[in-house]
């Protein structure tokens with residue numbers, strides 16, 4: 001049969017637009033898809049489009065969605081043309097951690113961070129360590145409801161000087177993080193964010209006004225890796241790093257080194273040059289050890305020698321604070337004074353063993369050390 | 375090369391209530407459609423082409439758009455009861471989708487008790503998702519235990535709709551509802567994700583039939599419900615080739631769009647390219663030249 005004939009046949013009998021002008025159609029329901037137990041707080045950074053569609057402007061995905069659909073992150077839902085976050089106050093993970101675990105090495109070392117996350121992520125890293133919450137929809141995990149007032153009150157009860165938005169991807173619970181941060185600030189509590197930096201400039205700029213430090217996971221310095229293993233793009237992350245550095249809040253960068261995938265010396269050299277050029281030599285970079293996880297179980301853990309080699313490259317390129325992560329007891333965990341070369345913070349894993357600083361200066365040579373120390 | 379067969383059954387009698395079609399008419403359409411598909415005269419005999427006696431059969435429906443535009447209970451229950459009285463028993467049939475709540479909103483009553491059709495969502499305490507992700511090509515997902523463990527054979531009983539990102543949603547994409555993270559697979563027109571998901575063992579090895587509910591077709595601005603662009607077509611489309619079934623569904627949507635003066639999906643840059651990918655993966659035929667369409671009216 002010819003395609004034309006086929007179409008002629010199939011079209012016969014179709015009553016086109018028969019239900020046009022039938023808004024009172026009895027089956028039409030505007031009830032939300034998401035379970036009632038989740039939150040229904042109107043999202044920020046989105047545009048309403050015709051026909052009950054919306055476009056989310058929070059992250060570089062710019063998800064455009066019809067009624068009853070969710071974005072890539074799985075935690076935002078279009079309900080009748082209005083966009084909602086389903087995770088406002090819906091905490092899926094809550095702990096008190098040493099701030100070194102984030103890791104922040106130059107931000108209030110030795111502090112305890114009241115750490116929380118909701119479900120969801122706007123990326124899809126094949127090596128995610130927290131995939132059991134980050135790659136889930138909020139209704140697929142256990143949540144406790146903790147509005148911003150309770151977060152701050154609980155944080156005070158635990159005597160934590162810092163709240164860390166971490167574990168999954170705080171960008172996707174932006175509204176909640178923002179409101180918690182605002183409230184926490186009023187009480188003298190600092191706010192730190194652990195993110196992949198996949199966020200648009202306007203929300204990032206607003207965020208930088210209410211938080212004190214951001215750690216960005218830079219996953220690689222090549223777009224192919226971002227495409228294949230992260231399901232995102234490199235450039236917006238680089239832009240976010242530059243924007244954070246310009247904003248004057250504290251910044252640290254983590255680079256998870258995955259054998260054979262993002263561990264080429266040339267690439268690391270190029271990245272270090274770029275960072276030094278764009279944001280200067282003083283923001284710490286951590287080369288972390290990869291362990292087989294989630295969908296990348298076929299690769300071995302990163303050899304320590306690779307981490308050492310990359311650290312060497314970064315130091316040679318002029319970056320001043322270069323660390324090795326996930327190798328407890330390695331000398332690459334310590335902070336060395338760029339002036340005299342002495343160890344000024346000695347660490348073992350997340351614990352601080354010794355601190356040789358006077359305020360923000362090296363106790364031995366008096367050199368100022370970049371960071372937030374009090 | 376042997377063509378893939380797709381059968382279209384039209385029935386004018388479904389009107390005047392295409393939303394709640396008469397189960398008797400639906401049964402007649404199902405019997406006719408499957409007999410023609412199998413090329414036999416008896417409907418019961420047709421079923422034995424695809425199902426072993428006593429098998430647990432899943433009927434994956436689509437209820438995401440609420441009562442307005444979901445697989446009608448009259449269609450899925452009729453199919454389930456018929457299967458349950460011929461090739462297997464009713465308690466071995468599971469009509470399912472992602473959640474109990476979505477099913478309820480689409481007009482279903484949740485049922486998990488013995489002696490009747492089972493109707494429940496993956497989030498029901500009888501099911502849930504598996505603990506470990508299945509990884510294949512670009513797919514990394516937890517599977518619904520219904521699809522992966524509770525059934526032996528699967529029917530994709532999908533509603534045919536235009537889809538803003540994928541081009542169309544039909545039998546193949548219906549299986550997005552079998553995994554925990556479908557929202558991760560909507561970029562680049564859902565290509566290659568729709569095809570690769572179907573290729574996973576839990577789906578490919580169990581899928582036996584696609585039945586597209588094209589009684590009412592959302593031909594524009596889908597997958598949400600927009601009465602302005604909804605056509606009453608009174609058709610069910612049948613195939614054991616999941617790619618061919620969706621290809622025919624796509625052509626129907628294009629024709630409806632053309633009649634309304636809307637640009638084609640290709641012109642809107644959202645042609646369902648995943649169909650071609652599915653063909654490349656050997657899952658079926660995506661070209662009309664390779665598809666034999668049989669259309670009948672009852």
Ligand code: SF4
Nearest residue numbers: 056059062063071073
């Ligand atoms: S935040 Fe979520 S919904 Fe918004 S653009 Fe990003 S992935 Fe899409």
